[in-house]
Amino acid sequence: MAGRSRIWTEVDFAAPGKQVSYLHLPYSVTRSAYGTIAIPVAVIAKGEGPTVLLMAGNHGDEYEGQVTLTKLIRKLEPDDVRGRVIVLPAANLPAALAGARVSPLDGGNLNRSFPGDPDGGPTAQIAHYIDSVLLPMCSVWLDLHSGGSSLDYIPFASIHLSGDPALDERALQALRAFGSPLSMVWAFFDEPRMATGSAHKHKLVYIGSELGGTGSVNPEGVRVCEEGVIRCLAHMGVLQNQAKFAVPAAPRIRLTELAGREYYVYAPDAGLFEPACRLGDTVREGQIAGHVHFVDDPAREAVPVYFRRDGLLVCKRHFGRCERGDCLAHLCTDYGG
Ligand code: CA
Numbered sequence: 001m002a003g004r005s006r007i008w009t010e011v012d013f014a015a016p017g018k019q020v021s022y023l024h025l026p027y028s029v030t031r032s033a034y035g036t037i038a039i040p041v042a043v044i045a046k047g048e049g050p051t052v053l054l055m056a057g058n059h060g061d062e063y064e065g066q067v068t069l070t071k072l073i074r075k076l077e078p079d080d081v082r083g084r085v086i087v088l089p090a091a092n093l094p095a096a097l098a099g100a101r102v103s104p105l106d107g108g109n110l111n112r113s114f115p116g117d118p119d120g121g122p123t124a125q126i127a128h129y130i131d132s133v134l135l136p137m138c139s140v141w142l143d144l145h146s147g148g149s150s151l152d153y154i155p156f157a158s159i160h161l162s163g164d165p166a167l168d169e170r171a172l173q174a175l176r177a178f179g180s181p182l183s184m185v186w187a188f189f190d191e192p193r194m195a196t197g198s199a200h201k202h203k204l205v206y207i208g209s210e211l212g213g214t215g216s217v218n219p220e221g222v223r224v225c226e227e228g229v230i231r232c233l234a235h236m237g238v239l240q241n242q243a244k245f246a247v248p249a250a251p252r253i254r255l256t257e258l259a260g261r262e263y264y265v266y267a268p269d270a271g272l273f274e275p276a277c278r279l280g281d282t283v284r285e286g287q288i289a290g291h292v293h294f295v296d297d298p299a300r301e302a303v304p305v306y307f308r309r310d311g312l313l314v315c316k317r318h319f320g321r322c323e324r325g326d327c328l329a330h331l332c333t334d335y336g337g
Pocket residue numbers: 059062145146147148
């Protein structure tokens with residue numbers, strides 16, 4: 001988009017030191033004619049070095065990253081840093097405060113809104129600010145997701161293949177440094193409106209994640225996230241004082257990939273889904289993933305749902321009820337396997 005963002009801030013991104021403040025998105029409504037949505041932002045900077053954007057709350061009901069970054073803002077000090085760390089712990093703040101995937105103000109899904117629009121609704125304006133103001137300052141972006149309300153995930157960090165082998169190699173090194181025991185390469189990707197699309201346009205190393213789900217906070221996901229963020233900052237040379245954070249060395253990771261749409265399982269009918277497998281199961285092509293039951297028509301036979309590939313069950317739908325077309329599960333396979 002050609003226009004300039006109307007989001008303003010007291011933060012001086014060029015200043016050394018620690019600033020914890022807000023991005024102000026003008027939002028004029030009955031209860032507040034000249035009001036703004038105050039989106040929290042922190043900048044911790046000292047000396048020359050790379051700039052890393054740490055972000056959570058892209059989806060408001062994905063909590064492990066929000067917990068991690070809220071704690072990190074209180075703990076990380078300029079003396080710990082060489083370069084600059086910009087932290088957005090609740091990027092789509094209205095969604096985060098509502099505990100919802102999308103914004104209650106405009107229905108906007110931030111991770112389907114890039115590169116955004118300065119003249120659009122609040123969600124499009126946030127995407128535009130990230131794309132046009134923040135990303136040009138950065139070389140690395142950690143965008144911390146989870147499964148949200150409707151999905152449950154085995155916690156992992158991930159990269160998306162960009163089509164640029166040199167950039168993908170740098171991202172893979174960062175992913176190994178993050179060190180989530182299970183790690184993922186998204187090789188299947190057809191959604192340029194996601195954050196990763198903007199990241200690759202700006203030639204940034206982009207690390208994503210899926211750290212749990214079920215609309216709650218997964219403590220194991222928080223641990224994976226906290227340790228991974230610290231190891232990643234150290235890998236980038238931004239963290240100078242790693243001992244303060246007492247994080248163990250990265251473990252040996254199981255690197256997996258999601259190679260195509262056929263690794264997803266979708267509901268063939270609306271009903272009540274009874275899964276036949278648990279997260280972490282290794283499943284086979286043709287194996288039954290579960291059955292859709294019709295509690296309002298009990299004489300009707302349940303409809304079986306099948307896996308279409310071999311793989312590791314890494315994600316499953318959390319809610320019992322499903323509509324036709326809902327994603328019920330997806331698999332991953334060993335990278336390059
Ligand atoms: Ca997400």
